[in-house]
Amino acid sequence: MKKNKKMVLFVSLILAFALVVTGCTSKPALEEAAGEIKIAVVGPMTGDSAQYGQAFKKATELLAKKVNEAGGVNGKKIKLEIVDDKNDAKEATNVAQKLVSDQDVIGVIGHFSSTASLAASPIYQRAGLVELSPTSSHPDFTSQGTFMFRNVNTQAIEGPILADFAVKDLQKKNIAVIYINNDWGITAKDNFVSAAEALGANITAVESFIGGQTKDFTPTITKIKNTKPDLLFLAAMYSETGMIAQQIKQLDYDIELLGTSSLNNQQLIELAGPAVEGLYLTNNYFPEDPSENVQGFVQEFKEAYGTEPDQFAAVAYDSLDMMISALKVSGPDRAKLRDALAEIKDYPGVTGKTTFNENRDVLKDMIIMQIKDGKFTLFKK
């Protein structure tokens, strides 16, 4: 009999737990009457990419608070729903289904990786809900449907800029490549390699690694060293770039490094310090930019969280701000929001002037930066 009691206890515990949790999550729906506009911010809040999702969260919450304090959008408050997709395709589709089912959700900022964004896109498209990804640069993403927007240059744009800089400005002829084996890394590598080869560069080695899994890069570096390149192009996130740079140094190898805008993060310098000294990267957001909106954003962010906002925070901030300015025109209506968003021209964001083209892609000006004396410094506009 004692056992039965335990079983009953167990089942009721689960039920109670479920109730509490569902109770928690459904509460906001009750407040709906107050005239709120619900926008979902989706990204990896847990898992090995959680720092990027957290950047989304911090930046958008900061902006929502500011907008609400200033009276909201046409008198309505912005209500953010922060959702975790673990940067996993399956979770992303679950989240998308959940969000499209909630009629109060007017727009979605997310997802983080192209994989997640791509997986979720058919669901948003079918439901007619805007999916504005601050970071998905896979060329196929926005061609999934008319409700897909992105606020980042595709690799088709960034790759040639980088190749041009490497071959023409730095005068490098022999280039090796290390890329992260995900959809972003592959497109970044492909675009860079084809542009560089077209400019007459010789690609000496192309090596991949698996994000979150590979921690030891010594065999790859040793192999590359043997092909004698004079520049190493890294299509990687800042954390792995830090590791690669450290290990290059440890192997006593001296080579110039070039990376993408994904490296624009103070963390990289904290992580690898002298090992990334001299690294070149493209960028469209520069915290030291003296312009008013950038400094305003950086100040607010520092006050709220005590750290400098990185590329991911900046681009998420811009994305939400663009959505809000579109909402001012369209009102809380999913389809109208899409149309208003598509109309946005020359929006003055902290990540540069932004216009959506007919494919709902953006073309942002890119600058070249270099890490010098432990700081990101402007190298070429």
Next chain:
Amino acid sequence: MILQQLINGLTLGSTYALTAVGYSMVFGILELVNFSHGSVYMVGAFLTLIFLTSLKLNFFVSFLLSIILTGLLGILIDKVSLYPLRRKNAPKVTALISTIGVSIFLQNLVMLVWGSETKNFPLVINPGAVELMGVKVSFLQMIIFSMCLVIMIGLNTMIQKTRIGKAMRATAQNAEAAKLMGIDINRVIMITFFIGSALASVAGTMVGMYYQTIDPYIGYMAGLKAFAAAVLGGIGVLPGAIIGGLLIGVIETLSAAYINSGYRDAIAFAVLVLMLVIKPSGLLGKQVSKKV
């Protein structure tokens, strides 16, 4: 290049071996596949780092504190998530799932407390290097490698010679009989967990220092590889864990260097599977004959 790659492989292998030794020991005594070991390893590395950077303690003090705290964490994990199951005589897979739960919990706890971004692990030991026949070998590599050997020999001596070691062996062979002989099984298990986890902290710290970076997810692959290394060498056999670790490290490095860097883990696992098919109880494991 092959020599340099071998050195790379041996170093990578010794990081696996370092983790695998503790793993193998816990398994040897409890016959428990402890999936939380990887997370404990990660926690160990984080603790050292936090003492070192946030509390600005001396490296050796930080290291020692981390070893002790991580050891205690091991005991806590056992008391909370495994002891109740042992008492109920639950099937072993239940314990396996329980340790997976602990692993997920620890990983996310660390992420919540210290953030999920990759962190710099300062280089406290001067990383000089010597050059032999055109191959660079850093002192750090040598320290890691000798650490492996010292720990293995130390543990082996302890298990063979000391009283607690004998109690451990008795428990490993037959817990019931050991209990009847007056051995305090729970104490033995507690000490086993303490040592195993403390070693995980040593491994985590050394590996963190070698790569100069750590993040809350380093335990995942390290745990799997340590598991693989321990099994390859013959689980429960300490020298086996070292050989298994080194072998996996070298195979992985050579596959990355000469075959395809994308397939490096796949090849390492394929070799593991193949070796187990040929020698089912691991390289140094004893073939257990059927008891009738």
Next chain:
Amino acid sequence: MKLLHKGIDFYMNHKKLLIMMLLVPIMAVPFFGFSPYMMRMITLSGIYIILALSLNLLTGFTGQVSLGHAAFYGIGAYTSALLAIRFDLSFVYTAIAGGLVAGFFGLLLGLPTLRLNGTYLSIVTLGFCEITRLVALNWMDLTRGPMGLTGIPLPKVFSWVIDKDAEFFYLILILIILTWVAINNLIKSRTGRALISIREDELAAEAMGINILKYKLIAFTTAAFFAGIAGSFYAHYASFIDPQSFTFDESIQILSMVILGGMGSNLGAAFGAVILVSIPEMLRGLQEYRMLMYGAVLVIMMLMRPQGLLGNVKLGDILNKKPVNEEEVSQDA
């Protein structure tokens, strides 16, 4: 009390009828007005029910702990996705092909198992799972690697294209029933008894004339076959698959379902699947605390019922007709 006894007797005597009656409300699920999100969760649970049922055959009934079930799930998914994309085949064929290819790999993985036991078997299945994922990740020409396969067509059952939530629901329901009946029939037969006897005492089973290799291979192949079918459904349902969906974590998830439900209980495996699909969804509101809670819940569940929800419990036993002694519920897997 007496009434309860009678109730249980009634259940035991009319089990089939009652299960049929239970099917009626389940059949009516699409008419309950659930949101598309709920329907998605229900359908996903359905996929995991098939996965848990199939792993239960291998782990729960035959006692072979596999950490690589996601590999078969993935192989099934990739096989049918490729067949559907390249040859536009009907779901009937892609599902069978997915099952057969997965079954073939199950057979291959099963071969070394005669010589391997316990932990050694687990690490081989784990290795197999990792190898499968890494091949899917690197074999760009076939799988498009990390880009995944997009645009997998909706499932067609002959000329009927399935595109509504309700239709997906009925399709997965049919697959669950087929899997359940097949596995249940298999278990309650000469073959099934042989499988269980291997779990109970491999040596005694061999001495009683059971060809261990043959029956382990049957278990591996059948389990892989049904996992492949689940993968096939998932590919068509999600219309996008990538190697990240079939990781070692996924294997662990499926194994947890079987253990949580209670090894060797089909109903338990189904419950385990539903619970472990629902919990992360219910916890979604916790944002970054979600996985922390999930880990804790996993441990608590194991501690509270080490033998699983329905493990080693026959409904007739519940009213201490035949008390199952907790101390005795030890069978090493």
Next chain:
Amino acid sequence: MHKLQIEGLTKTFGGLTAVNNVAMHVDDNEIVGLIGPNGAGKTTLFNMITGLYTPTSGQLLYQEKDITGLKPDKITDIGIARTFQNIRLFPMMTALENVMIGLHTRTHSTMFDSILRTKRHRTEEKNNIQRAMEILEMVGLESKQDEYSKNLPYGEQRKLEIARAMASNPGILLLDEPAAGMNENETAELTGFIKGLKGLGMTVLVIEHDMRLVMSICERIYVLDYGSKIAEGVPKEIQSNPQVIEAYLGKGA
């Protein structure tokens, strides 16, 4: 022709010789005993006959067919079934299911028959249950058919193990210390039961320490000591054989 014939059978483990050049035979419908002090190699001999161990050298013939080195399941199929010294039932299977496992080699429905519930499966299953119940009745366990075997008392577990072995309809039944752990009443009952098996036309080879049981049921007895055969003969001869007495009681007794 002997039913089971063993010639020069030897098994060594490392440097240790567990069974040394043993020759023996069992004839049809005979009850033969195998005795010897602990560690004499009796169970090792059983393990070789049933295929669990491969002999280091020597030959095993069953009905003049060479069965040396065959796999255990093959040997059961051919007609040799056994019980274990330390009962090895299937604990989480019912008594009936345990006996039905014994029927495994005598039935033939495949996994497809089971999944599709073909006629072959259904008729075979019906016959199986009937046959298994008959066997349970023979050992007096018919009322315990639905009990998990682990919940049965010790004596009944022993009986169930014999029933399971009998279910495979063996040409020869090997019993490894069937009376171990039984009280006097149970042993007496067992003695009667084994005698009854002879009446059913069965052939039995039994290892047993209970001398009273051995002497009362066995027609012939083999004695092993330190792996070697030291005596054979009818019970009377064995009882008076000085070598046997020495082996059991030690030198100088």
